[in-house]
Amino acid sequence: xxxxxxxxxxxxxxxxxxxxxxxxxxxxxxxxxxxxxxxxxxxxxxxxxxxxxxxxxxxxxxxxxxxxxxxxxxxxxxxxxxxxxxxxxxxxxxxxxxxxxxxxxxxxxxxxxxxxxxxxxxxxxxxxxxxxxxxxxxxxxxxxxxxxxxxxxxxxxxxxxxxxxxxxxxxxxxxxxxxxxxxxxxxxxxxxxxxxxxxxxxxxxxxxxxxxxxxxxxxxxxxxxxxxxxxxxxxxxxxxxxxxxxxxxxxxxxxxxxxxxxxxxxxxxxxxx
Amino acid sequence: xxxxxxxxxxxxxxxxxxxxxxxxxxxxxxxxxxxxxxxxxxxxxxxxxxxxxxxxxxxxxxxxxxxxxxxxxxxxxxxxxxxxxxxxxxxxxxxxxxxxxxxxxxxxxxxxxxxxxxxxxxxxxxxxxxxxxxxxxxxxxxxxxxxxxxxxxxxxxxxxxxxxxxxxxxxxxxxxxxxxxxxxxxxxxxxxxxxxxxxxxxxxxxxxxxxxxxxxxxxxxxxxxxxxxxxxxxxxxxxxxxxxxxxxxxxxxxxxxxxxxxxxxxxxxxxxxxxxxxxxxxxxxxxxxxxxxxxxxxxxxxxxxxxxxxxxxxxxxxxxxxxxxxxxxxxxxxxxxxx
Numbered sequence: 001x002x003x004x005x006x007x008x009x010x011x012x013x014x015x016x017x018x019x020x021x022x023x024x025x026x027x028x029x030x031x032x033x034x035x036x037x038x039x040x041x042x043x044x045x046x047x048x049x050x051x052x053x054x055x056x057x058x059x060x061x062x063x064x065x066x067x068x069x070x071x072x073x074x075x076x077x078x079x080x081x082x083x084x085x086x087x088x089x090x091x092x093x094x095x096x097x098x099x100x101x102x103x104x105x106x107x108x109x110x111x112x113x114x115x116x117x118x119x120x121x122x123x124x125x126x127x128x129x130x131x132x133x134x135x136x137x138x139x140x141x142x143x144x145x146x147x148x149x150x151x152x153x154x155x156x157x158x159x160x161x162x163x164x165x166x167x168x169x170x171x172x173x174x175x176x177x178x179x180x181x182x183x184x185x186x187x188x189x190x191x192x193x194x195x196x197x198x199x200x201x202x203x204x205x206x207x208x209x210x211x212x213x214x215x216x217x218x219x220x221x222x223x224x225x226x227x228x229x230x231x232x233x234x235x236x237x238x239x240x241x242x243x244x245x246x247x248x249x250x251x252x253x254x255x256x257x258x259x260x261x262x263x264x265x266x267x268x269x270x271x272x273x
Numbered sequence: 274x275x276x277x278x279x280x281x282x283x284x285x286x287x288x289x290x291x292x293x294x295x296x297x298x299x300x301x302x303x304x305x306x307x308x309x310x311x312x313x314x315x316x317x318x319x320x321x322x323x324x325x326x327x328x329x330x331x332x333x334x335x336x337x338x339x340x341x342x343x344x345x346x347x348x349x350x351x352x353x354x355x356x357x358x359x360x361x362x363x364x365x366x367x368x369x370x371x372x373x374x375x376x377x378x379x380x381x382x383x384x385x386x387x388x389x390x391x392x393x394x395x396x397x398x399x400x401x402x403x404x405x406x407x408x409x410x411x412x413x414x415x416x417x418x419x420x421x422x423x424x425x426x427x428x429x430x431x432x433x434x435x436x437x438x439x440x441x442x443x444x445x446x447x448x449x450x451x452x453x454x455x456x457x458x459x460x461x462x463x464x465x466x467x468x469x470x471x472x473x474x475x476x477x478x479x480x481x482x483x484x485x486x487x488x489x490x491x492x493x494x495x496x497x498x499x500x501x502x503x504x505x506x507x508x509x510x511x512x513x514x515x516x517x518x519x520x521x522x523x524x525x526x527x528x529x530x531x532x533x534x535x536x537x538x539x540x541x542x543x544x545x546x547x548x549x550x551x552x553x554x555x556x557x558x559x560x561x562x563x564x565x566x567x568x569x570x571x572x573x574x575x576x577x578x579x580x581x582x583x584x585x586x587x588x589x590x591x592x593x594x595x596x597x598x599x600x601x602x603x604x605x606x607x608x609x610x611x612x
Binding site for chain 2: 052053054057115116119120121139141142224225226228236238239240241242
């Protein structure tokens with residue numbers, strides 16, 4: 001395409017300089033700060049952070065909720081995606097549009113809606129009491145359940161979109177052929193659908209897991225300080241305590257968790273195939 | 274000749290305008306109700322001084338960090354803070370002692386607002402009481418200890434320790450539970466034992482108002498400045514008068530060390546503390562007056578922390594104690610309450 005390699009490099013130079021100066025350098029400074037204790041390089045900041053019980057609880061909670069949201073959205077996502085690709089063109093477009101619709105609404109508005117839904121006088125508690133499952137309203141707000149539901153609703157569309165696009169490449173007769181040859185639905189899923197849609201699962205899983213780790217508004221509004229996650233802890237450390245060292249450590253952990261999830265998912269998908 | 278006169282007038286006006294533009298005061302304030310403050314305070318002052326006010330807003334941590342980062346060459350001339358944040362800055366040597374003779378309104382302030390953190394490092398400009406707001410149709414609150422009792426189990430919220438209201442609530446709970454000392458260890462442990470009965474630890478009074486209006490919470494400590502959110506609601510909210518009394522706090526104004534803009538800063542501080550401005554601010558329910566000569570109607574007073582009797586009765590937490598113990602409180606809170 002180019003006369004020589006230098007032309008291509010010259011064209012990429014402005015973007016590279018921009019990225020280096022305004023992204024890599026500041027992020028590098030932020031991430032390196034926790035390694036400096038009294039002007040010396042040290043991992044003491046990480047050790048101190050890791051041994052604080054609250055940080056351990058918050059880390060494990062973030063990991064658990066991220067995994068649960070990604071896992072649940074994969075289950076629901078496969079069911080939805082399978083239904084969508086089996087619809088005719090006109091209906092498929094409409095249903096797909098409905099899946100996309102929440103993405104066009106601000107996460108703040110979507111999260112605040114959950115406050116009303118999950119409140120003592122909300123629809124969930126009204127239903128529970130109406131069905132006679134409990135005499136008094138159950139406290140749902142400011143619990144892990146509330147954060148889980150908020151995150152699931154926030155990121156499920158991303159999983160569905162990823163799985164729909166990878167299922168569109170599934171050979172049309174593959175599922176029917178497997179069924180004719182005597183495979184049950186579980187076997188069809190494990191041996192046909194899952195291996196052939198692994199790229200979509202890896203992409204969707206990474207987006208949902210990473211999104212759940214780094215979401216701020218949903219855990220802050222639905223969990224508050226009783227259900228701290230790494231992102232809300234990071235905000236608290238910076239805005240309340242002006243503690244950029246802990247913030248840098250949390251940011252590093254979040255980045256590593258995101259990369260780790262992506263690598264793990266690729267491995268799992270690779271093993272399955 | 275006519276042209277020369279006209280030219281000289283234009284030059285004179287231009288020079289005058291340039292001088293006015295050079296007269297500039299940079300203030301650091303809370304982000305709260307800035308449109309209203311512009312109307313009742315900033316715009317009238319700019320007209321009086323013939324100067325420009327540069328307004329910087331942000332949360333306390335950000336604003337304090339900015340003052341500290343620019344200590345050698347201050348970019349902020351005057352700031353308003355909570356009394357303990359002001360003391361923290363004073364201890365770091367970032368503030369200058371005020372010459373109160375240059376603030377004529379100073380003599381009209383309530384005694385406790387005249388030198389709240391010592392060495393004339395700050396003057397109080399507004400008080401707030403803190404007590405418990407509760408649903409009078411569902412519960413009766415007579416003591417701060419009621420917040421941890423079974424009668425509000427699962428329906429109570431407390432302020433987070435990291436906010437301004439958190440230490441105040443701890444202070445009064447300690448008093449009610451009979452725990453002495455400023456380490457609040459036993460009180461934090463008592464809250465930790467009841468943490469499952471507490472709906473949330475709120476950060477902002479607007480969040481609490483939403484939860485109480487949604488009937489999620491029926492009792493919680495809150496600053497009087499938020500009372501108007503409850504008093505006008507359809508639900509029957511009441512401001513408690515616990516037997517241990519009410520607590521409260523004070524916001525103060527301060528001047529950065531060596532800012533070089535002292536005269537204008539004194540003029541602005543005096544204007545803000547004057548009867549005229551404090552009355553306007555009180556009538557708009559923006560702040561409760563620290564100027565003892567301010568008189569407002571009973572309807573307005575209802576929403577404020579107003580009057581010598583109430584202000585003198587507040588059981589305030591010492592600013593020094595907050596700074597000295599805050600890290601230990603947060604540490605214990607994280608361990609026992611949030612864990």
